[in-house]
Amino acid sequence: MEIEYLGKSDIPLETKIFKYYTIESFLFLIESNALLFQPIEYWKDIAEGSLYGVLKRNGYPGTGEEKIRLFGSCWTLHDCYELNGQVEKMRKARIELEKQGSSLMWDSYCPNSGIRIETTIKQVIGTMFENDISGRLVHGKVYYNPDEYYDEVIDEPLERLIFRKRYSYHSENEYRFIIMTENAERKLLLRKRNICECINRILISPNGSKNEWISQVLYKMIYFNITKDVTISQLYGNISEEI
Secondary structure (H helix, E strand, C coil): CEEEECCCCCCCCCCEEEEEEEHHHHHHHHHHCEEEEEEHHHCCCCCCHHHHHHHHHCCCCCCCCCCCEEEEEEEECCCCHHHCCCHHHHHHHHHHHHHHCCHHHHHHHCCCCEEEEEEEHHHHHHHHCCCCCCCEEEEEECEEECHHHHHCCCCCCHHHHCCEEEHHHHHHCEEEEEEEECCCCCCEEEECCCHHHHCCEEEECHHHHHHHHHHHHHHHHHHHHCCCCEEECCCCCCCCCCC
């Protein structure tokens, strides 16, 4: 598989990235031993999922080959770009985000409790080589622009345009992996013999503080069956991790 890196040179492959899962999605991850890549036309943001279809209908260069589909997987960097130049504050902010998670991400993606997994860019790319997938992988940091800006970048290659997102989403600080392939399936599963090899740390949602027993059950299940490197976020209150 051909791999293209669209990110900045200051984002090494060993950089930590994070993904927030509902309980159901996390169980699917563990049961299937696979990272899920979804067709981008199914993405919710009208400036993204539908973007490919809109460009295609208008004869955008490079979209005429209907057999080629784009599958994506979205993560967050937990970067603190708004603190640029404030080295000590940035360091402490990153520590807090890694320890507790993002309130915005918990509320948006895990409103009724959920899981955040930690891995690295390099580990996600590694799963590509364990699967027989022909095509091209493009990965990098997402850039956020006002809606009107799309008119100015319409001549960019499609795979680069997919790494732009409306500014309203900038707090997600997203890192994306896009696979361009002829696969005709409704989803693309990158399987591993043991998906836990791709998970470095697990954080349980603080939203379970409304029903602490949910967080505690998840904690015990993960601690005894998946990894002992698991904690419960204390962002909204104190939830016991007693076994």
